[in-house]
Amino acid sequence: MTNLLEMREITKEFPGVRALDGVSLSVRTGEIHAVCGENGAGKSTLMKVLSGVYPAGSFDGEIVFEGEPVAFRDIRDSESRGIIIIHQELALVPQLSIAENIFLGNECARGGVIDWRETNNRTEALLAKVGLREAPTTKVDSLGVGKQQLVEIAKALSKDVKLLILDEPTAALQENDSRKLLDLMLELKSQGVTCIVISHKLGEVRYVADTVTVIRDGMTVSTLDASKGLSEDRIVRDMVGREMTQRFPEHARRPGDVLLEVENWNVWHPEHADRQVIRNASFNVRRGEVVGIAGLMGSGRTELAMSIFGRSYGRNITGSVRLAGRPVDVSSVDRAIGSGISYVTEDRKSLGLVLDESIRFNTTLAHLESVSSTGILNHNEETRVAEKFRDALAIRTPSVFQRTVNLSGGNQQKVVLAKWLNTTPEVLILDEPTRGIDVGAKYEIYTIINELAAEGKGVVMISSEMPELIGMCDRIYVMNEGALVGELAAAEASPERIMSLIVNE
Structure with a gap:
């Protein structure tokens, strides 16, 4: 089986942080390739390099797709080659219909006028492929998360996808919906679609993956062949760098x-x-x-x-x-x-944190009285409180002044916990x-x-x-x-x- 994709010695740096350090990844045509690693290991960064979110020139290394070196300038560039990424946070417009979402930016139009009959007919065919029976005119906000995930995949299939990247596709799904999505991935594989899946759910990885690549601290640790048996304990050991009994x-x-x-x-x-x-x-x-x-x-x-x-x-x-x-x-x-009484929301990105603000800002946000006097914030006390919780909860960051958006998911969750623990x-x-x-x-x-x-x-x-x-x-x-x-x-x-x-x- 030939390689559809090769990423060679990919290195990506941000100010003060080397997110990827010589990562290499080879994906064979027609396989499901899982990428595993702890939060902050570099998995999503690697996929953003591949999909053009981080354009050519902003990283070192080489990407070879279908046997040719490629240099993607943006997402549209990678999509034109058939590389489609579905992020963990779904990119659907809730107020629009399924059909409108699937063809948004890629409308079925003639002379600037949308052909709704063609749009709906093509949508019906795509929905049949992913196992959805909803009408094309159904509003997306009336669908559950599991069905919205299937709409995202239908949208990807509308673009003649060759390599489908799914970032934590079952994170928000119940067990039944997760199994349906995994079975759909296997069906797409039988139709010749190659998939890369990022997942923390190792049982699901073992269910669908042909190959597993483990990344730790921005470096490739191992590549495992499912045909030779996949041990969850081995994957966990490679992910965290230690035995977890x-x-x-x-x-x-x-x-x-x-x-x-x-x-x-x-x-x-x-x-x-x-x-x-x-x-x-x-x-x-x-x-x-x-x-x-x-x-x-x-x-x-x-x-x-x-x-x-x-x-x-x-x-x-x-x-x-x-x-x-x-x-x-x-x-x-x-x-x-x-x-x-305090409540840690399930949606840390939208409701739990102000992502563009610092760790210090978020840690004290729910209890400003503890770091202020006569209505004036004491920034030194804010820093002291934030550093106390950083140390107590082992939040991995060089500084409490770092923007929360730059933290891994696990460390963001610890900041949410810190915010509410500060309310005692x-x-x-x-x-x-x-x-x-x-x-x-x-x-x-x-x-x-x-x-x-x-x-x-x-x-x-x-x-x-x-x-x-x-x-x-x-x-x-x-x-x-x-x-x-x-x-x-x-x-x-x-x-x-x-x-x-x-x-x-």
Whole structure:
């Protein structure tokens, strides 16, 4: 099998940082090639070099595609050769239809007039290829994340793709949607489409990949052939540079008295007054306990968390919240924080951080009172607080003045945690705290969670990864269609029992 792509000795530097240091990558025609590595290893940077986001001349090394040296000036240049990248953050316009999104910038037009019949017919054919039955006129914002991901792939197929690059394609998907997407990748492979997939989910890598290249600290560590067997332990060892005998740190918790009590919590949709989103939800969390909330996408887990945290979601909210036995006012974000409740959003890039601002700015943002006097910020105190959390949470950065956008996903997640830990909460609600980060960074986040529990904090952990909930939590509540439908102790929890509670509700 010939090589479709060769990247030779790619080196890319940013001010003060060598992101790629002589990375080489060979991808064979018609294969699925996985690229693995910790956050910050250089995977996305390498793909941006390949796709022209970082143009020729801004890096050292050579790219050979279809046997010819290439020098891409921008994304349109690489797309013209059939190299299409789908980023982790989907690039769809929610208010436009599926057809409009697929052909945006590549319209089916004659004399400057769009031919909607051709547009819709071609869209139908593309949707059939990716297994979507929606009408071409369906608005994208009415689709779930899994279907939006398929629209992105249909968009790529409309451009005569030869090499499809998928960056964390299943990071935001439930297990069923993830499997459908992986099966689609295998189907595209059978049709002659070559794929590069960046993923932290090693089970999925083993399911689809023919070859795995591991990158660590901007350098190629290994290239593994799936036909000779892929060991997850080997991939993890190459990623983190050490053996990881356990995916979850050991803990011996002894939960204390009930800390947080939520009773008969009801929430209605913010725009559709007749639609109840949360129905009579009641749960509790003890001091020093990690409580999980499991459920499929759309089950209401995030809506429950956001509505408790200062009514950040919903309307006509009823029910009670007590902390250490006393009723607390959570009717606004300020009051929720003042009561001792903090919430780490699942969307760190849009809702958790101001990416263009520094680590220092983000760390103190939710509790400016701690670093100010008479309304005036004390920048020295800001720096001291930010450096304290940088050291405590092992945020990998040379300076707290670095812009947060330049951090890896795992380190960005630690900055979000630092922001809310600076509010000194009694209860911390974590919504998908390890989404899109690698196994090494996950372990570090798990360790922080255990330390919080050991300090007597109450932790609520929402996650779509059932092994994560089972490995980290003392109890797990199961949610379906806005209601809590079951509760399991960690010792009796399993993916099968959790799914059984969901489907038998």
